[in-house]
Amino acid sequence: MTDNPLDRLTLAERAALTSGESLWRTQAIERAGIPSITLSDGPHGVRRQPDDGDHLGVGHSTPATCFPPAVALGSSWDPDLARRVGEALGRESRAMDVQVLLGPGVNIKRSPLCGRNFEYFSEDPRLSGVLGAALVLGIQSQGVGAAVKHFAANNQETDRMRVSAEVDERTLREIYLPAFQHVVTVAKPWMVMTAYNRVNGVYASEHPWLLTEVLREEWGFRGVVVSDWGAVDDRVAALWAGLDLEMPTSGRASDASVVKAVEAGALDQELLDASAARVLALVARAQPGEGTFDAGAHHRLAREVAGQCAVLLKNDGVLPLGLQDSVAVVGELARTPRYQGAGSSHIVPTRLDDVLTEMRALAGRELEYAPGYRLGDAGRSPELEEEARAVGGGGGAPPPGGGGAPPAPGGGGAPTPQQQPDTPPPPRAP
Incomplete structure (x- = not known):
């Protein structure tokens, strides 16, 4: 033998x-x-x-x-x-x-x-x-x-x-x-x-x-x-x-x-x-599958990493934003983020944060919002561009469909299905 x-x-x-x-x-x-x-x-x-x-x-x-x-x-x-x-x-x-x-x-x-x-x-x-x-x-x-x-x-x-x-x-x-x-x-x-x-x-x-x-x-x-x-x-x-x-x-x-x-x-x-x-x-x-993972803790780590990876090339005095002042958020990607890249590394996230929700949470109030454009092939929209130009300072209610509630205490958005743009990016192999 x-x-x-x-x-x-x-x-x-x-x-x-x-x-x-x-x-x-x-x-x-x-x-x-x-x-x-x-x-x-x-x-x-x-x-x-x-x-x-x-x-x-x-x-x-x-x-x-x-x-x-x-x-x-x-x-x-x-x-x-x-x-x-x-x-x-x-x-x-x-x-x-x-x-x-x-x-x-x-x-x-x-x-x-x-x-x-x-x-x-x-x-x-x-x-x-x-x-x-x-x-x-x-x-x-x-x-x-x-x-x-x-x-x-x-x-x-x-x-x-x-x-x-x-x-x-x-x-x-x-x-x-x-x-x-x-x-x-x-x-x-x-x-x-x-x-x-x-x-x-x-x-x-x-x-x-x-x-x-x-x-x-x-x-x-x-x-x-x-x-x-x-x-x-x-x-x-x-x-x-x-x-x-x-x-x-x-x-x-x-x-x-x-x-x-x-x-x-x-x-x-x-x-x-x-x-x-x-x-x-x-x-x-190789070892067989075992246990579970703490999705909340890992999402908090991902947020920490994102903060540590941000690079500010220039600040002409605009930052930090005074969110108690008049603030408007413009851009569809503020509420429908395109995250990671396309293809083989693109995952279904356990949680997904967006800029609009986070800014409202920091301000403690609603912020005016306009999408400004459509995702995908539709691209520019004169109506949405006009709406964005008309958006004023903070304090007003957002247009219909403009964002969600602030996340729960402890950081990280609520669990969510994968958010897809109107036209998904092209696939790539590993």
């Missing part, structure tokens, strides 16, 4: 371990007593979807705390704050039976056109690495794995599934890789997620220099390398390069290609076994 669980598995079962069972779960091998584990989007809130959910983020998910995203957290320059957010994310993950949270993202902001800049900390590799490591340490302190992403040079969204980031090695090592290196060597994440794009002509998921030479041999990474969802172009080439887990499920089609490649001698079985063994080690260290 062997102690090595791999010895109990067939070649097909070993191949199956290195791909997903569904959108969010790894493969279970029931015959050998190997369970599946659940991965979930993050890291600004646990976006736990049912197993038949959609990875693009347009479906429903279990309510979770809406934390400020990395673009805000990076402005705090506070690793302790990032770690506390990570600890809360870990607790919520355990409560939702999530074993690995997909985040943080530590790619460098290089273009204002990058649609995922909100998910990344900074333009600075040092700041991104330190805050990313703190978040990982917090998540993993709760027995939940973190998956640092997107490795590497994922700095734009345009044509991201095919584009090649042409970067010389010095620039990679000075700008694009240091944040990943710091997180890997200091926080030891359970997972590293590869990017969609090519790097110097080679897909990141099939890049032996990135995944084996740099990540494993130079930095000593011992965890699982997972693909971004749908990022694998050639499963056999990915295994050769050092990718351990293709997500999501391919319907077993790519599993068959792996078995065929091993049997034909086109893929060394030792490489497959090494990847399967790393997945088994991940499953073994």
Whole structure:
């Protein structure tokens, strides 16, 4: 009787371990007593979807705390704050039976056109690495794995599934890789997620220099390398390069290609076994869901984080507002906030605060309000613009539908369903 669980598995079962069972779960091998584990989007809130959910983020998910995203957290320059957010994310993950949270993202902001800049900390590799490591340490302190992403040079969204980031090695090592290196060597994440794009002509998921030479041999990474969802172009080439887990499920089609490649001698079985063994080690260290989380306490933490992340670039004397003076609030987003970003990190919040309600609570009275415009394609409205110009000082009753009651004492809005703009933002994958 062997102690090595791999010895109990067939070649097909070993191949199956290195791909997903569904959108969010790894493969279970029931015959050998190997369970599946659940991965979930993050890291600004646990976006736990049912197993038949959609990875693009347009479906429903279990309510979770809406934390400020990395673009805000990076402005705090506070690793302790990032770690506390990570600890809360870990607790919520355990409560939702999530074993690995997909985040943080530590790619460098290089273009204002990058649609995922909100998910990344900074333009600075040092700041991104330190805050990313703190978040990982917090998540993993709760027995939940973190998956640092997107490795590497994922700095734009345009044509991201095919584009090649042409970067010389010095620039990679000075700008694009240091944040990943710091997180890997200091926080030891359970997972590293590869990017969609090519790097110097080679897909990141099939890049032996990135995944084996740099990540494993130079930095000593011992965890699982997972693909971004749908990022694998050639499963056999990915295994050769050092990718351990293709997500999501391919319907077993790519599993068959792996078995065929091993049997034909086109893929060394030792490489497959090494990847399967790393997945088994991940499953073994994963812990089942347990307990609940304090939604009120976590929402108060999110409010604290938002306050610590606010940056005042200039004050020409207007601030602080004298809310006992004549004050009017203008703008639909004051009562229907657009929060976080779009797509895979967008969650259903347990609670959602809005500017209008908070300002009325601070003033202790009604404030005049006008939406001024419509959300979505409707955009500008001459009638609403005229109404906004006509709004005077504070003290008057708001127009019909203009806001709600002040929140209960203790901070944080009342539990609420997700508020959606008229036209939801376009979806994005993990």
